[in-house]
Amino acid sequence: MRAPPCGGDRRHRWDDAVNEMMIFLQQYGSVLVLLSQAAILAIATKFVTRTDHERAISSLDGKFTLAIEKVDKVEDRVSRLENEFRHLPDRNSVHSIQxxxxxxxxxLRGLNEQLKPVAAISERLQEFLLEQAKR
Known part of the structure:
Protein backbone atom coordinates (compact mmCIF):
# COMPACT_ATOMS: atom_id res chain seq x y z
CA MET A 1 0.00 0.00 0.00
CA ARG A 2 1.04 3.37 -0.85
CA ALA A 3 0.65 6.48 1.22
CA PRO A 4 -1.79 9.01 -0.18
CA PRO A 5 -0.20 12.03 -1.75
CA CYS A 6 0.65 14.93 0.52
CA GLY A 7 -1.93 17.25 -0.98
CA GLY A 8 -4.81 14.85 -0.28
CA ASP A 9 -3.86 14.37 3.34
CA ARG A 10 -3.71 18.09 3.89
CA ARG A 11 -7.08 18.58 2.24
CA HIS A 12 -8.60 15.84 4.37
CA ARG A 13 -7.35 17.53 7.57
CA TRP A 14 -8.71 20.88 6.38
CA ASP A 15 -12.14 19.39 5.70
CA ASP A 16 -12.17 17.78 9.12
CA ALA A 17 -11.31 21.10 10.79
CA VAL A 18 -14.04 22.93 8.88
CA ASN A 19 -16.56 20.23 9.76
CA GLU A 20 -15.62 20.43 13.44
CA MET A 21 -15.92 24.23 13.32
CA MET A 22 -19.38 24.00 11.74
CA ILE A 23 -20.54 21.51 14.35
CA PHE A 24 -19.20 23.75 17.13
CA LEU A 25 -20.93 26.83 15.66
CA GLN A 26 -24.20 24.92 15.28
CA GLN A 27 -24.08 23.83 18.89
CA TYR A 28 -22.77 27.00 20.53
CA GLY A 29 -23.34 29.73 17.93
CA SER A 30 -26.39 31.24 19.62
CA VAL A 31 -24.55 31.34 22.95
CA LEU A 32 -21.55 33.02 21.33
CA VAL A 33 -23.81 35.61 19.67
CA LEU A 34 -25.55 36.26 22.98
CA LEU A 35 -22.23 36.64 24.81
CA SER A 36 -20.83 38.97 22.15
CA GLN A 37 -23.97 41.13 22.30
CA ALA A 38 -23.72 41.27 26.10
CA ALA A 39 -20.06 42.30 25.80
CA ILE A 40 -20.92 45.02 23.29
CA LEU A 41 -23.72 46.25 25.56
CA ALA A 42 -21.36 46.33 28.55
CA ILE A 43 -18.74 48.23 26.58
CA ALA A 44 -21.36 50.67 25.28
CA THR A 45 -22.54 51.45 28.81
CA LYS A 46 -18.99 52.00 30.06
CA PHE A 47 -17.96 54.40 27.33
CA VAL A 48 -19.60 57.62 26.15
CA THR A 49 -19.86 59.17 22.75
CA ARG A 50 -17.55 61.97 21.72
CA THR A 51 -20.34 64.58 21.84
CA ASP A 52 -21.42 63.49 25.31
CA HIS A 53 -17.80 63.59 26.43
CA GLU A 54 -17.24 67.06 24.98
CA ARG A 55 -20.48 68.30 26.56
CA ALA A 56 -19.43 66.92 29.94
CA ILE A 57 -15.95 68.46 29.62
CA SER A 58 -17.35 71.87 28.70
CA SER A 59 -19.73 71.69 31.64
CA LEU A 60 -16.85 70.80 33.93
CA ASP A 61 -14.75 73.60 32.45
CA GLY A 62 -17.50 76.07 33.31
CA LYS A 63 -17.79 74.72 36.84
CA PHE A 64 -14.02 74.77 37.23
CA THR A 65 -13.89 78.38 36.07
CA LEU A 66 -16.61 79.32 38.57
CA ALA A 67 -14.75 77.54 41.34
CA ILE A 68 -11.53 79.39 40.49
CA GLU A 69 -13.37 82.72 40.52
CA LYS A 70 -14.91 81.91 43.91
CA VAL A 71 -11.52 80.92 45.32
CA ASP A 72 -10.04 84.19 44.03
CA LYS A 73 -12.83 86.18 45.70
CA VAL A 74 -12.34 84.31 48.96
CA GLU A 75 -8.59 84.93 48.83
CA ASP A 76 -9.23 88.65 48.31
CA ARG A 77 -11.65 88.75 51.24
CA VAL A 78 -9.25 86.87 53.49
CA SER A 79 -6.37 89.20 52.64
CA ARG A 80 -8.57 92.25 53.31
CA LEU A 81 -9.62 90.79 56.66
CA GLU A 82 -6.02 90.01 57.53
CA ASN A 83 -5.09 93.63 56.81
CA GLU A 84 -7.94 94.84 59.02
CA PHE A 85 -6.97 92.51 61.86
CA ARG A 86 -3.35 93.67 61.77
CA HIS A 87 -4.49 97.10 62.99
CA LEU A 88 -6.58 95.71 65.84
CA PRO A 89 -5.06 95.22 69.28
CA ASP A 90 -4.13 91.75 70.38
CA ARG A 91 -5.34 89.99 73.52
CA ASN A 92 -2.67 91.45 75.80
CA SER A 93 -3.27 94.97 74.50
CA VAL A 94 -7.01 94.68 75.14
CA HIS A 95 -6.32 93.43 78.65
CA SER A 96 -4.00 96.35 79.40
CA ILE A 97 -6.63 98.76 78.00
CA GLN A 98 -9.22 97.21 80.33
CA LEU A 108 -12.76 109.76 88.22
CA ARG A 109 -14.59 108.67 91.38
CA GLY A 110 -11.89 110.38 93.42
CA LEU A 111 -12.16 113.55 91.30
CA ASN A 112 -15.93 113.48 91.68
CA GLU A 113 -15.56 113.54 95.45
CA GLN A 114 -12.98 116.35 95.23
CA LEU A 115 -15.21 118.43 92.95
CA LYS A 116 -18.26 118.33 95.27
CA PRO A 117 -16.94 121.19 97.45
CA VAL A 118 -16.04 123.18 94.32
CA ALA A 119 -19.60 122.67 93.04
CA ALA A 120 -21.01 123.86 96.37
CA ILE A 121 -18.80 126.98 96.23
CA SER A 122 -19.93 127.60 92.67
CA GLU A 123 -23.60 127.41 93.70
CA ARG A 124 -23.09 129.81 96.60
CA LEU A 125 -21.19 132.20 94.35
CA GLN A 126 -23.96 132.09 91.77
CA GLU A 127 -26.60 132.80 94.44
CA PHE A 128 -24.52 135.67 95.74
CA LEU A 129 -24.17 137.16 92.27
CA LEU A 130 -27.92 136.83 91.67
CA GLU A 131 -28.65 138.63 94.93
CA GLN A 132 -26.18 141.38 94.00
CA ALA A 133 -27.82 141.76 90.62
CA LYS A 134 -31.26 142.19 92.24
CA ARG A 135 -30.11 145.13 94.44
Whole structure:
Protein backbone atom coordinates (compact mmCIF):
# COMPACT_ATOMS: atom_id res chain seq x y z
CA MET A 1 0.00 0.00 0.00
CA ARG A 2 1.04 3.37 -0.85
CA ALA A 3 0.65 6.48 1.22
CA PRO A 4 -1.79 9.01 -0.18
CA PRO A 5 -0.20 12.03 -1.75
CA CYS A 6 0.65 14.93 0.52
CA GLY A 7 -1.93 17.25 -0.98
CA GLY A 8 -4.81 14.85 -0.28
CA ASP A 9 -3.86 14.37 3.34
CA ARG A 10 -3.71 18.09 3.89
CA ARG A 11 -7.08 18.58 2.24
CA HIS A 12 -8.60 15.84 4.37
CA ARG A 13 -7.35 17.53 7.57
CA TRP A 14 -8.71 20.88 6.38
CA ASP A 15 -12.14 19.39 5.70
CA ASP A 16 -12.17 17.78 9.12
CA ALA A 17 -11.31 21.10 10.79
CA VAL A 18 -14.04 22.93 8.88
CA ASN A 19 -16.56 20.23 9.76
CA GLU A 20 -15.62 20.43 13.44
CA MET A 21 -15.92 24.23 13.32
CA MET A 22 -19.38 24.00 11.74
CA ILE A 23 -20.54 21.51 14.35
CA PHE A 24 -19.20 23.75 17.13
CA LEU A 25 -20.93 26.83 15.66
CA GLN A 26 -24.20 24.92 15.28
CA GLN A 27 -24.08 23.83 18.89
CA TYR A 28 -22.77 27.00 20.53
CA GLY A 29 -23.34 29.73 17.93
CA SER A 30 -26.39 31.24 19.62
CA VAL A 31 -24.55 31.34 22.95
CA LEU A 32 -21.55 33.02 21.33
CA VAL A 33 -23.81 35.61 19.67
CA LEU A 34 -25.55 36.26 22.98
CA LEU A 35 -22.23 36.64 24.81
CA SER A 36 -20.83 38.97 22.15
CA GLN A 37 -23.97 41.13 22.30
CA ALA A 38 -23.72 41.27 26.10
CA ALA A 39 -20.06 42.30 25.80
CA ILE A 40 -20.92 45.02 23.29
CA LEU A 41 -23.72 46.25 25.56
CA ALA A 42 -21.36 46.33 28.55
CA ILE A 43 -18.74 48.23 26.58
CA ALA A 44 -21.36 50.67 25.28
CA THR A 45 -22.54 51.45 28.81
CA LYS A 46 -18.99 52.00 30.06
CA PHE A 47 -17.96 54.40 27.33
CA VAL A 48 -19.60 57.62 26.15
CA THR A 49 -19.86 59.17 22.75
CA ARG A 50 -17.55 61.97 21.72
CA THR A 51 -20.34 64.58 21.84
CA ASP A 52 -21.42 63.49 25.31
CA HIS A 53 -17.80 63.59 26.43
CA GLU A 54 -17.24 67.06 24.98
CA ARG A 55 -20.48 68.30 26.56
CA ALA A 56 -19.43 66.92 29.94
CA ILE A 57 -15.95 68.46 29.62
CA SER A 58 -17.35 71.87 28.70
CA SER A 59 -19.73 71.69 31.64
CA LEU A 60 -16.85 70.80 33.93
CA ASP A 61 -14.75 73.60 32.45
CA GLY A 62 -17.50 76.07 33.31
CA LYS A 63 -17.79 74.72 36.84
CA PHE A 64 -14.02 74.77 37.23
CA THR A 65 -13.89 78.38 36.07
CA LEU A 66 -16.61 79.32 38.57
CA ALA A 67 -14.75 77.54 41.34
CA ILE A 68 -11.53 79.39 40.49
CA GLU A 69 -13.37 82.72 40.52
CA LYS A 70 -14.91 81.91 43.91
CA VAL A 71 -11.52 80.92 45.32
CA ASP A 72 -10.04 84.19 44.03
CA LYS A 73 -12.83 86.18 45.70
CA VAL A 74 -12.34 84.31 48.96
CA GLU A 75 -8.59 84.93 48.83
CA ASP A 76 -9.23 88.65 48.31
CA ARG A 77 -11.65 88.75 51.24
CA VAL A 78 -9.25 86.87 53.49
CA SER A 79 -6.37 89.20 52.64
CA ARG A 80 -8.57 92.25 53.31
CA LEU A 81 -9.62 90.79 56.66
CA GLU A 82 -6.02 90.01 57.53
CA ASN A 83 -5.09 93.63 56.81
CA GLU A 84 -7.94 94.84 59.02
CA PHE A 85 -6.97 92.51 61.86
CA ARG A 86 -3.35 93.67 61.77
CA HIS A 87 -4.49 97.10 62.99
CA LEU A 88 -6.58 95.71 65.84
CA PRO A 89 -5.06 95.22 69.28
CA ASP A 90 -4.13 91.75 70.38
CA ARG A 91 -5.34 89.99 73.52
CA ASN A 92 -2.67 91.45 75.80
CA SER A 93 -3.27 94.97 74.50
CA VAL A 94 -7.01 94.68 75.14
CA HIS A 95 -6.32 93.43 78.65
CA SER A 96 -4.00 96.35 79.40
CA ILE A 97 -6.63 98.76 78.00
CA GLN A 98 -9.22 97.21 80.33
CA UNK A 99 -6.90 97.66 83.29
CA UNK A 100 -6.22 101.29 82.33
CA UNK A 101 -9.94 101.99 82.03
CA UNK A 102 -10.52 100.46 85.43
CA UNK A 103 -7.81 102.74 86.89
CA UNK A 104 -9.40 105.76 85.17
CA UNK A 105 -12.79 104.91 86.69
CA UNK A 106 -11.23 104.88 90.14
CA UNK A 107 -9.52 108.23 89.53
CA LEU A 108 -12.76 109.76 88.22
CA ARG A 109 -14.59 108.67 91.38
CA GLY A 110 -11.89 110.38 93.42
CA LEU A 111 -12.16 113.55 91.30
CA ASN A 112 -15.93 113.48 91.68
CA GLU A 113 -15.56 113.54 95.45
CA GLN A 114 -12.98 116.35 95.23
CA LEU A 115 -15.21 118.43 92.95
CA LYS A 116 -18.26 118.33 95.27
CA PRO A 117 -16.94 121.19 97.45
CA VAL A 118 -16.04 123.18 94.32
CA ALA A 119 -19.60 122.67 93.04
CA ALA A 120 -21.01 123.86 96.37
CA ILE A 121 -18.80 126.98 96.23
CA SER A 122 -19.93 127.60 92.67
CA GLU A 123 -23.60 127.41 93.70
CA ARG A 124 -23.09 129.81 96.60
CA LEU A 125 -21.19 132.20 94.35
CA GLN A 126 -23.96 132.09 91.77
CA GLU A 127 -26.60 132.80 94.44
CA PHE A 128 -24.52 135.67 95.74
CA LEU A 129 -24.17 137.16 92.27
CA LEU A 130 -27.92 136.83 91.67
CA GLU A 131 -28.65 138.63 94.93
CA GLN A 132 -26.18 141.38 94.00
CA ALA A 133 -27.82 141.76 90.62
CA LYS A 134 -31.26 142.19 92.24
CA ARG A 135 -30.11 145.13 94.44
Missing amino acids: LSLSDLKGE
